[in-house]
Amino acid sequence: YGQAVTAKELRVAPGVPPAHPATDPLYTTLQEKLPEATDGRLTAKLLGPEIASLSEMRTGIKSGLVDAGLFLSAYFPADLTEFNLVGDMAFLGANPQAMGAALTEYIVTCADCQAELKKLGVVFTSAHSTNIYQILSNKPVTELEDLKGLRLRAGGPQYSRWAEAMGATPASIPVGEQFEALSQGVIDGTLASTADIVSFRLDDAIKYVTEVPLGTFFSDISHAVSLNTWKSLSAEDRQALIEVSSLASTLCTDRWATISDKGMGMAAKAGVEVLQPSQALIDATQAFVEEDLKTAASQAGERYGIENADAKLARFQELVTKWEGIAEAANNDPAAVADAMNSEIWAKVDFSTYGI
Amino acid sequence: MKLLERWLDRTAQGVALLGALGILAMMVHITLDIFLRSSISVSIPATQELVTRYYMVTLALLPLAWVERKRSMIFVEAFSGLFGSRGLRVVDSFVALFSASVYAILAVATWDKAMEQYDIGSYVMSLNFPMPVWPTYLILPVAFGLSTLVTLARIPLLFTKDREE
Amino acid sequence: MGIEIGFAGLALLIVLLVVRIPIALALISVSLGGISLMFGWDTAISLLASKPYEFVSKWTLSAVPMFLLMGFICYHSGLTSGLFNAAKVFFRWLPGGIAISSVFASSGFAAVCGSSVACAAAMGRIAIPEMVKSGYKPSFACGTIAAGGTIGALIPPSILMIVYGVFAQVSITQVFLGGITIGLLTAISYAMIILAVSWLRPDIVPRVAKDAENIDPTRALLDVWPVLLLALLVFGGMFSGFFTATEAGAVGAAGALLLSVAVRKLDWTSAKKAFLETLATTSSLLIIGIGASMFTLFLSLSGIADVLTSAVSGWDPSYLQLMIVVVAIYLVLGLFMEPFGAMLVTLPVLLPIFEVYDINLIWFGVLLVKLLEIGMITPPVGMNIFVIRGVAGKYASLVDIFKGVAIFLVADLVVVALIIGVPEIVMVMNN
Ligand code: NA
Ligand code: NA
Numbered sequence: 040y041g042q043a044v045t046a047k048e049l050r051v052a053p054g055v056p057p058a059h060p061a062t063d064p065l066y067t068t069l070q071e072k073l074p075e076a077t078d079g080r081l082t083a084k085l086l087g088p089e090i091a092s093l094s095e096m097r098t099g100i101k102s103g104l105v106d107a108g109l110f111l112s113a114y115f116p117a118d119l120t121e122f123n124l125v126g127d128m129a130f131l132g133a134n135p136q137a138m139g140a141a142l143t144e145y146i147v148t149c150a151d152c153q154a155e156l157k158k159l160g161v162v163f164t165s166a167h168s169t170n171i172y173q174i175l176s177n178k179p180v181t182e183l184e185d186l187k188g189l190r191l192r193a194g195g196p197q198y199s200r201w202a203e204a205m206g207a208t209p210a211s212i213p214v215g216e217q218f219e220a221l222s223q224g225v226i227d228g229t230l231a232s233t234a235d236i237v238s239f240r241l242d243d244a245i246k247y248v249t250e251v252p253l254g255t256f257f258s259d260i261s262h263a264v265s266l267n268t269w270k271s272l273s274a275e276d277r278q279a280l281i282e283v284s285s286l287a288s289t290l291c292t293d294r295w296a297t298i299s300d301k302g303m304g305m306a307a308k309a310g311v312e313v314l315q316p317s318q319a320l321i322d323a324t325q326a327f328v329e330e331d332l333k334t335a336a337s338q339a340g341e342r343y344g345i346e347n348a349d350a351k352l353a354r355f356q357e358l359v360t361k362w363e364g365i366a367e368a369a370n371n372d373p374a375a376v377a378d379a380m381n382s383e384i385w386a387k388v389d390f391s392t393y394g395i
Numbered sequence: 396m397k398l399l400e401r402w403l404d405r406t407a408q409g410v411a412l413l414g415a416l417g418i419l420a421m422m423v424h425i426t427l428d429i430f431l432r433s434s435i436s437v438s439i440p441a442t443q444e445l446v447t448r449y450y451m452v453t454l455a456l457l458p459l460a461w462v463e464r465k466r467s468m469i470f471v472e473a474f475s476g477l478f479g480s481r482g483l484r485v486v487d488s489f490v491a492l493f494s495a496s497v498y499a500i501l502a503v504a505t506w507d508k509a510m511e512q513y514d515i516g517s518y519v520m521s522l523n524f525p526m527p528v529w530p531t532y533l534i535l536p537v538a539f540g541l542s543t544l545v546t547l548a549r550i551p552l553l554f555t556k557d558r559e560e
Numbered sequence: 561m562g563i564e565i566g567f568a569g570l571a572l573l574i575v576l577l578v579v580r581i582p583i584a585l586a587l588i589s590v591s592l593g594g595i596s597l598m599f600g601w602d603t604a605i606s607l608l609a610s611k612p613y614e615f616v617s618k619w620t621l622s623a624v625p626m627f628l629l630m631g632f633i634c635y636h637s638g639l640t641s642g643l644f645n646a647a648k649v650f651f652r653w654l655p656g657g658i659a660i661s662s663v664f665a666s667s668g669f670a671a672v673c674g675s676s677v678a679c680a681a682a683m684g685r686i687a688i689p690e691m692v693k694s695g696y697k698p699s700f701a702c703g704t705i706a707a708g709g710t711i712g713a714l715i716p717p718s719i720l721m722i723v724y725g726v727f728a729q730v731s732i733t734q735v736f737l738g739g740i741t742i743g744l745l746t747a748i749s750y751a752m753i754i755l756a757v758s759w760l761r762p763d764i765v766p767r768v769a770k771d772a773e774n775i776d777p778t779r780a781l782l783d784v785w786p787v788l789l790l791a792l793l794v795f796g797g798m799f800s801g802f803f804t805a806t807e808a809g810a811v812g813a814a815g816a817l818l819l820s821v822a823v824r825k826l827d828w829t830s831a832k833k834a835f836l837e838t839l840a841t842t843s844s845l846l847i848i849g850i851g852a853s854m855f856t857l858f859l860s861l862s863g864i865a866d867v868l869t870s871a872v873s874g875w876d877p878s879y880l881q882l883m884i885v886v887v888a889i890y891l892v893l894g895l896f897m898e899p900f901g902a903m904l905v906t907l908p909v910l911l912p913i914f915e916v917y918d919i920n921l922i923w924f925g926v927l928l929v930k931l932l933e934i935g936m937i938t939p940p941v942g943m944n945i946f947v948i949r950g951v952a953g954k955y956a957s958l959v960d961i962f963k964g965v966a967i968f969l970v971a972d973l974v975v976v977a978l979i980i981g982v983p984e985i986v987m988v989m990n991n
């Protein structure tokens with residue numbers, strides 16, 4: 040087979056341990072499907088987090104060590120202000136499959152985003168989303184008043200603004216310290232997906248889960264490809280890589296939901312109580328989200344000099360609505376959503392110039 | 396030569412002083428943060444970012460030239476007996492030259508990194524506040540650059556002592 | 561090709577260490593050279609430019625300078641002599657009572673001291689002269705303190721455990737809890753050695769101390785309150801949820817500073833010394849950490865870790881065989897290397913192997929620290945021995961101190977055997 044001789048091996052890095060959904064299925068899918076999608080011209084070799092962790096991914100990709108890696112834009116805000124304008128809007132997330140696809144369509148068609156990505160030296164492929172965030176706490180929260188004075192870990196600027204709007208105190212705590220901070224009572228709760236109960240064994244550290252929908256985390260590039268590597272690929276292989284990436288992203292989003300369910304199971308076993316929020320709490324959160332779109336737009340203009348921020352946010356909202364329709368029609372089936380991404384987004388892209 | 400020595404001593408003590416201030420500031424800052432949050436539920440903003448990006452980088456890396464100056468770098472002493480006193484002096488000059496080269500490479504590499512971070516004006520999000528971190532990248536080329544000078548300055552000294560004996 | 565480069569790198573590292581290149585710079589230069597051979601100079605330099613910053617700017621690592629500072633302040637303000645007197649109240653009636661007291665005073669001081677060297681230095685200055693005066697053989701007196709000092713790294717807080725926790729990505733609090741049992745077990749085993757020597761060789765350890773001074777038990781116990789208060793502040797605050805293990809160091813250091821100023825035992829000169837010693841230790845330690853993280857990267861990229869892992873899996877040793885190999889590795893490395901270097905150089909290779917064997921990394925952290933601490937008292941490079949030589953040099957030569965400490969190695973090996981044979985001991989406090 041002549042193909043084996045010309046096969047190019049990409050060094051790919053999920054930046055997280057093997058058990059994490061960002062490794063399996065996000066990167067294992069890539070590793071498995073890339074060779075068949077490119078007739079054996081591309082293969083992938085997985086690098087572990089000891090070689091490139093999430094916080095080291097910028098260095099890993101820019102140094103040429105990593106050909107493609109999971110890039111969380113929140114770690115590198117100065118490089119990706121346009122990206123984060125919409126990426127930080129966690130609370131818009133109600134349907135996880137819709138969020139990954141909506142962010143993908145937005146970034147691919149946003150010229151300012153593409154410009155900053157090019158300057159950074161990475162090419163955007165697709166995005167995925169976690170499951171819905173909720174309140175995981177060791178004090179009961181059902182009413183708005185219950186939140187007053189509570190110290191809550193907030194993993195992003197919008198979560199921090201929400202906590203403050205609700206009268207709680209947002210705390211900035213490294214995710215690895217979350218368990219210790221919760222079990223020792225340094226914080227009263229954390230705003231997270233119940234998948235964290237599995238990943239960080241939080242079932243021993245919390246007493247309550249309040250099922251108030253707090254959006255999702257979707258501000259990522261599932262497989263950020265180094266610009267140099269991207270340039271070395273044929274247009275045909277670029278398209279194949281991106282289509283595999285889209286499928287891997289929808290599978291990863293789906294896996295997050297499975298793990299969140301597992302987390303709820305573990306919580307139930309550990310005697311964690313599931314609470315329903317009062318209508319007042321849900322309404323206050325809704326009101327916050329609407330008001331916060333204005334805050335985010337004005338801050339983006341003042342702080343980072345982003346132009347037309349409100350128009351950009353409005354456009355992203357439209358895309359979210361559009362993809363919510365598609366995802367629901369597809370019953371959130373990963374393969375169907377990935378197919379829709381191919382026809383709605385990638386079919387309109389010229390791969391001889393995209394990203395370059 | 397004497398002048399250079401004195402300048403190096405001063406500078407080494409200067410960076411040590413800054414490092415010690417870094418330790419003091421970190422201690423006061425973390426303690427105060429704990430005290431305020433458990434008494435009146437107030438957190439000092441950006442504690443985690445200041446500790447990791449400012450205090451830690453200052454106190455861990457800036458004093459390197461001072462540590463080299465007082466010869467406190469940890470090395471394996473076990474085989475020193477192999478070389479004899481004259482051989483040891485040759486070995487020590489090699490070590491000084493080798494160390495200076497490694498520090499010089501580090502200084503140049505981290506300088507480029509610092510310039511890149513300066514250009515993008517890098518910051519991290521501390522809750523809802525963009526906290527600038529680009530200035531801290533400048534600490535590295537300074538630390539490694541001074542260490543280069545300190546280790547280089549050791550070489551002539553090794554042979555001056557030789558003559559005095 | 562990567563594997564050949566990996567092995568060449570290991571060999572070159574040994575050569576550089578032999579010719580006295582600082583451990584940190586040896587690790588950095590070998591990694592730089594190796595990575596640039598495999599991936600090109602630009603990639604290697606780009607990684608080198610980022611690693612130092614990425615390594616030191618970690619929240620957990622901030623505990624290292626803080627716990628060091630706490631220990632150095634206690635030492636320089638003489639809070640330790642109170643502990644020694646209090647221990648004597650309880651143990652001086654035993655044969656070899658002063659030595660046993662010094663071992664338990666070391667264990668008490670360990671609760672506010674992060675490192676073994678600081679612990680040995682602090683106790684050595686007060687306990688060795690007194691033992692010699694009471695008729696102990698000087699080499700044995702020095703050996704007792706050198707060995708007793710190792711408890712400083714076993715009973716939390718412990719810098720070695722913090723650095724291990726950061727590298728192995730395990731809960732530092734849980735490793736700390738394991739260290740309490742093994743630290744106390746070590747203290748008891750040392751006390752039994754002292755009792756035995758006193759019984760067999762009264763010429764080395766007098767059964768009854770001569771020139772026995774009168775200790776007023778009330779006063780002695782009163783003198784100990786600053787240290788007790790400090791330990792209470794640190795552990796009480798940590799376990800009742802006021803702060804995390806990482807933050808505990810800062811509270812402890814601030815507490816030690818305030819307390820020693822309050823009891824008027826800290827002047828400007830000794831405060832300055834405490835800060836500068838903290839600075840020198842932190843800086844020389846973290847630069848090794850940077851080197852070790854580069855070296856980890858180099859070894860992983862070269863594929864050498866995979867080769868060693870599959871070699872061990874292919875040989876398929878039993879748990880016991882694997883443990884014997886691990887103990888042998890650290891005892892040999894411990895002869896020459898200081899503990900941080902030995903730990904950081906070996907973890908990249910060993911951790912993947914342990915993953916295959918499903919070994920509890922909290923348990924291993926405690927075993928590792930115990931093994932590394934043995935290296936602190938074995939010739940030719942034993943940091944604790946050097947420190948004792950520094951603070952009590954007029955009583956014994958280096959060789960004498962090594963002779964005096966040798967008998968305690970028997971106790972250490974028994975403790976190691978217990979940790980491996982009955983792993984549950986380590987996990988008692990965790991369950
Ligand atoms: Na200790
Ligand atoms: Na040794």
